[in-house]
Amino acid sequence: MTDRHDAVLRVEELQTQFLTAQGPVHAVNGVSFEIGAGETLGLLGESGSGKSTIGLSLLRLLPPGRSRIAGGRILFGGDDLVQASEERLRRLRGKDIAMIFQESLSALNPVYTVGEQIAEVIRQHERLDRRAAFRRAGEILEMVGMPDPGRRLSEYPHELSGGMRQRVVIAAALACQPKLLICDEPTTALDVTVQAQILDLISDIQRRTGMAVLFITHDLGVVAEIAHRAVVLYAGRVVEEADTPSLLAQPRMPYTQGLMRSLPQFAEGRRLAAIPGFVPNPRSMPSGCAFHPRCGEARPDCAETVPALAEAENGRRVRCLRWREIAHQTERRVRT
Known part of the structure; x- marks a missing residue:
């Protein structure tokens, strides 16, 4: 984690809801992270995991009357943006905090x-x-x-x-x-050459200006290229956080491991692996760990207990009841 005194942005237990006729839907449920000056944090997960909702929540750009920030704090430059006035937000948007949206034409x-x-x-x-x-x-x-x-x-x-x-x-x-740049899938729909140019451009400007970058993406390759640390989201919660090399080399949470296995492999005869099932509907979340219906490592208690976000080695955080056991199994396989 970033030193609390050096954080440009600190998000604490953010909860964002969409308001429907059937009641509030929890799109973001207790998410916390920090970003320091000159640092890039990758926000990673499947579609529907809450990534873009977090980006829009930070600038309070979600549609009023149909959504709300139900809890938590967004601390930036001495302000809690959850409580900030609209006038204060207008002064911050585009100057101190800027956002690159996914579709450039729109x-x-x-x-x-x-x-x-x-x-x-x-x-x-x-x-x-x-x-x-x-x-x-x-x-x-x-x-x-x-x-x-x-x-x-x-x-x-x-x-x-x-x-x-x-x-x-x-x-x-x-x-x-800006002091903080939020990038919401800025390379989607671009060919790989242009994508590489855009990523190099953002990194180069960051080196020159020292701005913090929140990079929202579903692409592990992009995270490996640009992010110093990565936060993995699933069903509106953080399920793993680590520095990027450690996360990609030794993912601890089964969902992160599934994302890694789903990367295309060019070895002859190797089929593309996929995580079975779908991201759960936020209106009808499963009991216990939200990932357990799709998890090959799940045990009966995974369906009963919502795991806490545990502190692991070197500042890593993992939300899984069995992460220590899984880590030991992985280490044994590596040694043998």
Whole structure:
């Protein structure tokens, strides 16, 4: 875990609910983590695990009246964002905390030029006139590696390729040099070459500015490439957290092990492994450990007891009743 005094963001027991006619649905259930300056934390899990809901909760961007933060704290720069006023949030969004959304085309307004959209972010938070804001927008586009940035300022989103649009979204997010950047699957739907360029770009800017990055993804390869630490989510709860090399080399929780086994293998004759079943419906969660209906290591008590998030070696956290036994079995197999 990050030193509490150095944390840029500290999330404590976050609970987010969606409000339905059948009652509240717990999408995020007691999630805690920290991110330090210059650190990238990967938030990992299947679709439906609560990753994007956490990202939107941090900026309080979930739809009002249909969702609520029911508990916990989101501590940033001396503020608890759960309790912050809308005016305070407007000053933070885009300046101190920025977010890159998954779909670049839907994140950009089709009736405004690229320059107008980046300049608007700058003028919202800094005292610059229109000309100075456009000049800064051009400089930021150049910084993110946009070809011919001066020309792109006057173009519309539909005139750009997917990779170029994603660079525009990143430029808008970085326009005011945020302390925290939230990336919600920013490389989805991009080809592997552009994906590598985007990941390199984010890492390079982080090295230069020291910003903290929360990287939301389902892709273990991306986590291995960019994240210093990783938090694995399942059904709205943290099930494992560790530094990335340790997590990928020796996952302790059976769900994390299943994710690792599901990675494509190029060995001849080897079939792709899959975790059986599906992420449970949050309206009808199973008793005990939420993963036990899909877990090959489950025992009867797994269906009766919700495991606590236990402290393991080197700051690792694991939510599993049998993680020590599983770790010993793994070590024995390695030795033999």
